[in-house]
Amino acid sequence: MQVFRLQMLRFAGQEPEAMFVLISPRAGVNLQWKIGQRLGMGRAMIQRRDFLRKTVKAGLGAGLGSVFRWEPVEAGPSRRGxxxxxxxxxxxxxxxxxxxxxxxxxxxxxxxxxxxxxxxxxxxxxxxxxxxxxxxxxxxxxxxxxxxxxxxxxxxxxxxxxxxxxxxxxxxxxxxxxxxxxxxxxxxxxxxxxxxxxxxxxxxxxxxxxxxxxxxxxxxxxxxxxxxxxxxxxxxxxxxxxxxxxxxxxxxxxxxxxxxxxxxxxxxxxxxxxxxxxxxxxxxxxxxxxxxxxxxxxxxxxxxxxxxxxxxxxxxxxxxxxxxxxxxxxxxxxxxxxxxxxxxxxxxxxxxxxxxxxxxxxxxxxxxxxxxxx
Amino acid sequence: MTLNRRTFLRMAATAPAFSLAGPAVSLVDAAGKEDRFVREARYYKKLPYKKIRCDLCPRECEIDDRERGYCGARENREGIYYTLVYSRPCTAHVDPIEKKPFFHFLPGTLAFSIATAGCNVNCKFCQNWEISQVRPEQVRSYYMPPSQVAAMANDYHCSCIAYTYSEPVIFYEYMYDTALAGHKRGVASVVVTGGYIKEEPLRDLCKVVDAIKVDLKAFSEKYYREIVNGELKPVLDGLVTIRKEEVWEEIVYLVVPTLNDSDREFRELARWIRTYLGPDVPIHFSRFYPQYLLKNLPPTPVKTLERAKEICDAEGLHFVYIGNVPGHPAESTYCPKCDKKVVDRVGYTIRAIHLQDGKCKFCGYPIPGIWSKKLI
Known part of the structure; x- marks a missing residue:
C-alpha cells in the first residue's frame, strides 16, 4: 500500500499553513502545493476531504485509497486525552x-x-x-x-x-x-x-x-x-x-x-x-x-x-x-x-x-x- | 421615451460624486456614540429568565441576556430586545435603479442606497461579507436618521431609497421609518432582500414600501441549508405574500456553477413562479463570481445563464433577464406579444424606453411594472 504523508512546513516569513508538501515515498513525488493560490481557499487549512477530492481531480488519484497521516505542528507540551x-x-x-x-x-x-x-x-x-x-x-x-x-x-x-x-x-x-x-x-x-x-x-x-x-x-x-x-x-x-x-x-x-x-x-x-x-x-x-x-x-x-x-x-x-x-x-x-x-x-x-x-x-x-x- | 443628454449627464455625474464624497456629506462618524442607534425591536417575545425569542425572521433565535441574534445586529439587554443599527448605515451610495436590479421599476432613475452591518443568513458567496457578516461596531458607520435619508435622497434627485447591499430585514425598524419619511417627501422605497422574513413583519413592510426584489438563492432546501444557512420554504412563502399584497416584485437567481445550475432546478423554478406568482414576475439570472467562502468555483459560464433563460422562456415566463453580463441582449426588456425591444439597456444604462402609459409603443400590449412615479 502506498503511503502519502501530508506534512505542513514552516517557511521563513510565511504563514505555516500556506504550504503543504505531498510526499509519496514510492514515486518520490514532492509536490509543493500553494493552497491559497491554486485551490482558491484563501488561508484556509485544507480539509482532508477537500484535499482528497482535489487531488483526484488533479489526476494524482493512483493509490489514494491509502492512508493519509496529517501531522499538525504541536505547540507546547502534548497530553492528549x-x-x-x-x-x-x-x-x-x-x-x-x-x-x-x-x-x-x-x-x-x-x-x-x-x-x-x-x-x-x-x-x-x-x-x-x-x-x-x-x-x-x-x-x-x-x-x-x-x-x-x-x-x-x-x-x-x-x-x-x-x-x-x-x-x-x-x-x-x-x-x-x-x-x-x-x-x-x-x-x-x-x-x-x-x-x-x-x-x-x-x-x-x-x-x-x-x-x-x-x-x-x-x-x-x-x-x-x-x-x-x-x-x-x-x-x-x-x-x-x-x-x-x-x-x-x-x-x-x-x-x-x-x-x-x-x-x-x-x-x-x-x-x-x-x-x-x-x-x-x-x-x-x-x-x-x-x-x-x-x-x-x-x-x-x-x-x-x-x-x-x-x-x-x-x-x-x-x-x-x-x-x-x-x-x-x-x-x-x-x-x-x-x-x-x-x-x-x-x-x-x-x-x-x-x-x-x-x-x-x-x-x-x-x-x-x-x-x-x- | 429616450434618455436625454441632460438626464444622462446628471446621473453619470451624481452617482460617483456621492459615493466618493459620501462620508463628507454631513455624515458624522458614529464611533463612541452607540446609544443613539439603539431602539427596541418590533418583533420579539419575552421569555422567562430574561430570555427573548426574535419573531422577525424564521430563524426565531432564542437569545440569552447580553447575547445577540444570528444577525449580530440585535441584542438582548436585560430581557428587552434591541436593534443596534437604527439610523446607523455603514454605507450610502447613489446607484442606478438597474443596479439593484429593478428592471420594471422607474427605469433610468436613481436609488439612494443604504445598508447597515449584519445579515440573517451567511451565504458562502456573499460579495458584501465585509459589511453583512460583521457586527455594527466592527465597521465604520454614520448617523443618518430616517428624515435625513429622505432629505438626501431628494437632494440627489433619487426616485427612491433602496435598502440593499447587506440584508434590510435586520434593520427593519430603520427601513420602515425611513420608508415613511421618504413618502412624506415623495420618495419611493425599494427593498433588496433575501426574503428570509416572517409573514407578519413582511405584511407590515408591504404597506410602506413600493417594490421588493428577492434574491432567491436556489430552488432546493439542500442548497439553502448548506450554502446559505437558511431555508427555502419561508422565502417562497414570502414571495407569495408580496404578490398577494400587490407590491411590485422581481426575483434574482444567482447561478452558481455545479451547485444550483441544473436544468431540472431551472424548470421547477419556472413552473413554481408561473403557478404561484404568474408569468409576469421578472426573473434575473445573475452571473456568479468567486467570492468569500466560495473561491474554488469558476465564474458562471454565460451559456449556463442562457440555458436558464431558454428553459424559463419555454415554460412561459414573460420577462427573463441575464445579469452581470454587460452588453448581453437579455439585459433588455422585450414585449411578450410583438417581441420588440421596449426597454433598451446596456449595463446599468438605459438607451431607450419605448413605452407609453406602461404599454408597448409598437403593439399596445401592457407591460407590467411601475413605470411612473405614483407612491402607495
Whole structure:
C-alpha cells in the first residue's frame, strides 16, 4: 500500500499553513502545493476531504485509497486525552473563596498534569521566558459567573514565576464592557498585566476559514500573543449544550453569532481549527470553582452551584468531554433532563475529535482523568 | 421615451460624486456614540429568565441576556430586545435603479442606497461579507436618521431609497421609518432582500414600501441549508405574500456553477413562479463570481445563464433577464406579444424606453411594472 504523508512546513516569513508538501515515498513525488493560490481557499487549512477530492481531480488519484497521516505542528507540551480534575471541598468559606487554597489546588493540578515535582517546573513546560501570553477569560455573564478574578491573578502570578513579564500577559475577552462588568480593570499599556477586549484590539483583516466557518480573528491572537491559556467557566449553554474549552474561543472571532446553529456543530470545532487558535493554544484551565448547570451561559442563581474544582488539560476536547459529564451529572442530581433529551447534546465535541479536526480525544474510554483531592 | 443628454449627464455625474464624497456629506462618524442607534425591536417575545425569542425572521433565535441574534445586529439587554443599527448605515451610495436590479421599476432613475452591518443568513458567496457578516461596531458607520435619508435622497434627485447591499430585514425598524419619511417627501422605497422574513413583519413592510426584489438563492432546501444557512420554504412563502399584497416584485437567481445550475432546478423554478406568482414576475439570472467562502468555483459560464433563460422562456415566463453580463441582449426588456425591444439597456444604462402609459409603443400590449412615479 502506498503511503502519502501530508506534512505542513514552516517557511521563513510565511504563514505555516500556506504550504503543504505531498510526499509519496514510492514515486518520490514532492509536490509543493500553494493552497491559497491554486485551490482558491484563501488561508484556509485544507480539509482532508477537500484535499482528497482535489487531488483526484488533479489526476494524482493512483493509490489514494491509502492512508493519509496529517501531522499538525504541536505547540507546547502534548497530553492528549489527559484531564486533571482537582477538587477542594474547603475552597470556600461560605461564598468567599480561599485564595491560598485555590493557589495550592492550581499548583497541584499543574504538577499532576505534567508529572513534575513542582508547579514552577510545570509552568515552564507551558511557556518560555520572553513570550507574550494571552489569558482568554469568559466574562459574558458578568460578575458572579465569569472566570474568577482570583484564579486569573494566580495564573498571571505563576506565569511571571515562569519568566513571563507582567506586561507580556494579556487578559482578554470579546468586549471591554464584558471584562469591566466581570470586575476586570482595562489596561492597555504599562508594566503591569494588560487587559482589554477584542473591540479595543481589533480583528486581523485576513479571513480564516476551515470547514463551515469563516471568520476574522482577534489581533490579540494573530499579532500580540505567542500562545494563550484558555480559562472558561464550567457552564451549561442554552443552545450548544455546554460552553467550556472549545466554545470559549468563539470569543476570539468577529462573528460568533453565526455559529450557534445546529447546536454549534461543526462550527465550534471548525473555529478552533483556525491556525492562530489551534496553534497558540497551550493549556485550558476550566474554572469549576463556580458552575451553571442550566440556563447558561447567563448567570441564573437558581441553577448556579459551587463545584469547587478546576479542570486542567492541554487537550481541549478531552476537557470538554469531562466537563460535559460533570454538568450532566449535576443535572441528573437536580432531576433535569439530559442535554440529549433537551435536544442540545454538544455533538461538536465529537466532531472536534474526528479525522478532519483531531483536536483531541472525545472517547470517554480513552480519556485518562487524574484526580487531585485537597 | 429616450434618455436625454441632460438626464444622462446628471446621473453619470451624481452617482460617483456621492459615493466618493459620501462620508463628507454631513455624515458624522458614529464611533463612541452607540446609544443613539439603539431602539427596541418590533418583533420579539419575552421569555422567562430574561430570555427573548426574535419573531422577525424564521430563524426565531432564542437569545440569552447580553447575547445577540444570528444577525449580530440585535441584542438582548436585560430581557428587552434591541436593534443596534437604527439610523446607523455603514454605507450610502447613489446607484442606478438597474443596479439593484429593478428592471420594471422607474427605469433610468436613481436609488439612494443604504445598508447597515449584519445579515440573517451567511451565504458562502456573499460579495458584501465585509459589511453583512460583521457586527455594527466592527465597521465604520454614520448617523443618518430616517428624515435625513429622505432629505438626501431628494437632494440627489433619487426616485427612491433602496435598502440593499447587506440584508434590510435586520434593520427593519430603520427601513420602515425611513420608508415613511421618504413618502412624506415623495420618495419611493425599494427593498433588496433575501426574503428570509416572517409573514407578519413582511405584511407590515408591504404597506410602506413600493417594490421588493428577492434574491432567491436556489430552488432546493439542500442548497439553502448548506450554502446559505437558511431555508427555502419561508422565502417562497414570502414571495407569495408580496404578490398577494400587490407590491411590485422581481426575483434574482444567482447561478452558481455545479451547485444550483441544473436544468431540472431551472424548470421547477419556472413552473413554481408561473403557478404561484404568474408569468409576469421578472426573473434575473445573475452571473456568479468567486467570492468569500466560495473561491474554488469558476465564474458562471454565460451559456449556463442562457440555458436558464431558454428553459424559463419555454415554460412561459414573460420577462427573463441575464445579469452581470454587460452588453448581453437579455439585459433588455422585450414585449411578450410583438417581441420588440421596449426597454433598451446596456449595463446599468438605459438607451431607450419605448413605452407609453406602461404599454408597448409598437403593439399596445401592457407591460407590467411601475413605470411612473405614483407612491402607495
Amino acid at each position: 489527559v484531564v486533571v480534575k482537582a477538587q477542594d471541598a474547603r475552597l470556600r468559606r461560605g461564598r468567599s473563596l480561599d485564595t491560598d487554597r485555590l493557589g495550592d489546588l492550581l499548583d497541584a493540578a499543574m504538577q499532576q498534569l505534567f508529572d513534575v515535582d513542582s508547579a514552577d517546573e510545570a509552568w515552564k513546560k507551558v511557556v518560555r521566558p520572553g513570550e507574550v501570553i494571552g489569558l482568554k477569560v469568559n466574562c459574558i455573564a458578568g460578575k458572579g459567573n465569569a472566570t474568577t478574578l482570583e484564579l486569573v491573578e494566580l495564573v498571571a502570578e505563576r506565569l511571571q514565576r515562569a519568566g513571563i513579564r507582567a506586561k507580556d500577559i494579556i487578559i482578554w475577552d470579546r468586549l471591554n464592557r464584558d471584562l469591566e462588568n466581570a470586575g476586570y480593570r482595562i489596561r492597555y499599556r504599562g508594566n503591569r498585566v494588560r487587559c482589554f477586549g477584542n473591540d479595543a484590539a481589533g480583528y486581523d483583516n485576513r479571513l480564516f476559514t476551515y470547514g463551515s466557518a469563516g471568520s476574522l480573528v482577534t489581533r490579540v491572537l494573530t499579532e500580540m500573543c505567542d500562545g494563550f491559556i484558555n480559562l472558561p467557566v464550567l457552564k451549561d449553554h442554552g443552545i450548544v449544550g455546554v460552553t467550556l474549552a472549545l466554545k470559549n474561543l468563539f470569543g476570539a472571532i468577529h462573528n460568533p453569532n453565526k455559529y450557534h446553529i445546529n447546536v454549534g456543530d461543526p462550527y465550534v470545532a471548525d473555529v478552533f481549527m483556525f491556525p492562530p487558535i489551534r496553534k497558540k493554544h497551550r493549556l485550558t484551565i476550566c474554572d469549576g470553582t463556580i458552575g451553571q448547570y442550566e440556563g447558561g451561559p447567563s448567570y441564573i442563581r437558581r441553577w448556579f452551584w459551587y463545584p469547587n474544582m478546576l479542570l486542567v488539560a492541554t487537550d481541549p476536547v478531552a476537557l470538554d468531554r469531562i466537563g460535559w459529564d460533570l454538568i450532566e451529572e449535576k443535572r441528573k442530581q437536580e432531576k433535569l433532563p439530559s442535554l440529549k433529551e433537551d435536544e442540545r447534546e454538544p455533538r461538536y465535541i465529537f466532531t472536534a475529535a474526528d479525522r478532519n479536526h483531531r483536536l483531541g480525544i472525545a472517547d470517554i474510554e480513552r480519556i485518562r482523568v487524574l484526580n487531585v483531592k485537597m
